[in-house]
Amino acid sequence: MSMINNLRAAVRPSRPSRLSLRKDGAVYDATRPAEATTAVVDCAVYRDGARVTFERTLAPHEAIRQVRRDGGFVWIGLHEPSEAEFAGIAAEFGLHPLAVEDAVHAHQRPKLERYDDTLFTVFKTIHYVEHDELTATSEVVESGEVMCFTGRDFFITVRHGGQGSLRALRHRLQDEPELLAKGPSAVLHAIADHVVDGYVAVADAVQDDIDEVETEVFSPGRKGTPRGTDAGRIYQLKREVMEFKRAVLPLVRPMQLLSERPMRLVDPDIQKYFRDVADHLARVQEQVVGFDELLNSILQANLAQASVAQNEDMRKITSWAAIIAVPTMVCGVYGMNFKYMPELQWKFGYPMVLGITVALCLGIHRTLKRNGWL
Numbered sequence: 435m436s437m438i439n440n441l442r443a444a445v446r447p448s449r450p451s452r453l454s455l456r457k458d459g460a461v462y463d464a465t466r467p468a469e470a471t472t473a474v475v476d477c478a479v480y481r482d483g484a485r486v487t488f489e490r491t492l493a494p495h496e497a498i499r500q501v502r503r504d505g506g507f508v509w510i511g512l513h514e515p516s517e518a519e520f521a522g523i524a525a526e527f528g529l530h531p532l533a534v535e536d537a538v539h540a541h542q543r544p545k546l547e548r549y550d551d552t553l554f555t556v557f558k559t560i561h562y563v564e565h566d567e568l569t570a571t572s573e574v575v576e577s578g579e580v581m582c583f584t585g586r587d588f589f590i591t592v593r594h595g596g597q598g599s600l601r602a603l604r605h606r607l608q609d610e611p612e613l614l615a616k617g618p619s620a621v622l623h624a625i626a627d628h629v630v631d632g633y634v635a636v637a638d639a640v641q642d643d644i645d646e647v648e649t650e651v652f653s654p655g656r657k658g659t660p661r662g663t664d665a666g667r668i669y670q671l672k673r674e675v676m677e678f679k680r681a682v683l684p685l686v687r688p689m690q691l692l693s694e695r696p697m698r699l700v701d702p703d704i705q706k707y708f709r710d711v712a713d714h715l716a717r718v719q720e721q722v723v724g725f726d727e728l729l730n731s732i733l734q735a736n737l738a739q740a741s742v743a744q745n746e747d748m749r750k751i752t753s754w755a756a757i758i759a760v761p762t763m764v765c766g767v768y769g770m771n772f773k774y775m776p777e778l779q780w781k782f783g784y785p786m787v788l789g790i791t792v793a794l795c796l797g798i799h800r801t802l803k804r805n806g807w808l
Contacts, residue, residue, distance in 0.1 A: 473512045473513060473514065473515040473516075473519045473520075474494065474510060474511070474512055475511040475512060475513050475593075475601070476509070476510070476511045476601070476604065477491065477492060477493070477494050477497050477508065477509075477510045477511075478497070478508065478509050478604075479492065479497050479500050479501055479506055479507075479508050480506050480507055480508070480509060480614050481501075481504065481505055481506030482506070482611070482615055483610075483611030483612055483613070483614040483615030484608075484611050484614070485608055486500070486506065494508070494510050494522075494523050494526060494527075495522070495526045497510070498526060498527065498587070498588060501587050501588070502587060506587070507586075507587045507588055507589060507617055507618050508587065508588045508589070509588075509589045509590075509591075509604070509618075509621060510523065510588070510589070510590045510591070511590075511591045511593070511600060511604070512590070512591065512592045512593070513592075513593045513594075514540075514592075514593070514594055515537075515538060515592065516538065517538050520534060520537065520538055520592070521534075523590065527552075527583070527585065527588055527590065528550070528552075529549075529552060529583055529590075530549035530550065530552065530554070532549070533547065533549055533552070533554040533581075533583065536554070536556070536581065537554075537581040537583075537592040538592075540579050540581075540594040541579075542556045542579065542581070543556065543680075543684045544556050544557055544558050544681065544684040544685035544688060545684065545688060546687075546688035546691055546692065548697075551585060551586060551698075551699070552583055552584065552585050552699075553582075553583070553584040553585075553622070553697070553699050553700075554581070554582070554583055554584075555581070555582040555584065555622065555626075555688065556579065556580075556581050556582075557579065557580045557581075557582070557625065557626065557629045557685065558577055558578070558579055558629075558680070558681035558685070559577065559578040559579065559580055559595065559597055559598035559629055559632060559681075560575050560576075560577055560632060560633055560636045560677075560678055560681050560682075561575065561576045561577075561578070561597040561598070561632070561636070562574070562575060562576075562635065562636045562639040562640070563575065563576050568643055568646065568647065568667055568670075568671065569667060569670070570664060570666030570667050570669075570670050571670065572667075572670060572671075573674070574640065574643060574670075574671060574674035574675075575636060575640070575674050575677055575678050576595070576596075576597055577595065577677060577681060578593065578594055578595025578596065578597045578598040579593070579594040579595060579598075580592070580593050580594075580598055580600070580625060580629065581593075581594075582622055582625060584618045584619065584621075584622050584699050584700075585618060585699065586618075586699065587618075588618065589618035589621045589622070591625070598629075598632075600625065600628075603624060603625065603628050607620070607621065607624055616701045616703060616704050617701055618699070619699060619700040619701045619704045619705075620701065620704050622692075622700070622704075623704050623707055623708060623711070626689065626692070626708065626711050627707075627710075627711050627714075630685075630689075630711050630714050630715050630718065631714070633678075633681070633682055633714075633715070633718045634714060634717075634718055636678065637678075637718050637721045637722065637725075640671075640674075640675065640678065640725060641721070641725070643671060644671065644725060644728060644729065644732075647667060647668055647671060647729075647732060648728070648732055651668075651732055651735055651736050651739070652735070665733065665736055665737065665740075668729060668732055668733045668736060669733065671729060672726070672729040672730075672733065675722065675725045675726055675729060676726070678722055678725075679722045679723070679725075679726060682715065682718055682719050682722050683719060683722070683723075685715060686712075686715060686716065686719055689708060689711055689712040689715050690712055692705065692708040692711075692712075693705065693706075693708035693709040693711070693712045694709075749807045750807065750808060752807070753799075753802040753807045753808050754808075756798055756802070757795050757798050757799055757802075760791055760794045760795050760798065761791050761795065764787060764790075764791050768787070
């Protein structure tokens, strides 16, 4: 149990509302020294769970040679490398061209693929964008990508997007040497758990936005009628939930494979903990699917309320038109200037006609109001 607690403490930090990104280091080129590079964020050798220190920063090709000579594994982190920048690392570590192409160009679905002795895993990171008020153009979630190459003695991460920095995660893992001693698969689990924990935090924040919209749609307005809300806001929130859904749903199958199917590159002790990640991911999946269905219902309810409001307006307009029709008809008849008309010469004919007109209008108004038209 102590190992489980240590593992969870290492890979599940408190969830910040926004992650910061800091790019330093440089791109690997086997023909140049490490200080000339521009895409490598960090390159470290780990042996027996501890980071090995050197007099200078090693280039990736130097780090892997150290590992293959003295043992351990190397963890290389890159941020948005170009094809030329990633070519040297790909050749040095024998990465498959298809996986390299996916890692460089990004915009991939979450997946798990095996190429010879390398596991290629794609995660979509989701970050909640803070906003004071939800509008029809608000950005609710921001996505990025983390591609992971897991080998026998190396672990390579390729990040895309301004969010999802792994610097803090690397430092936390370095404080738990017994976990890093399990090899690259321990890092893969830590990243998977870190990404899924991010999903949980975003799901909680999106739930608050949906609750706010739902309250506005169904809360009573003036005279007890629902006031509704802007359909554009609901539709925008639905679009953002769809982006969240595209990150979560495709990842379910890879997590099941990592937690259930034995793999040479995944330590058996670490594989057990992927079940916990898969369980949390399944809960987020249920939430996201529920969000989508709930927003559909809210949007339909809002449109129905708008239709009802239009019908009420039309009934009011029709009612007043019916009332106005009475004096219009009477005035139209007496305005035809015929010589012989009823009560035309009578002293009280004019007030009688006015009285009858007013009485008819009041009678129609009372009847329509009693029937809920006014």
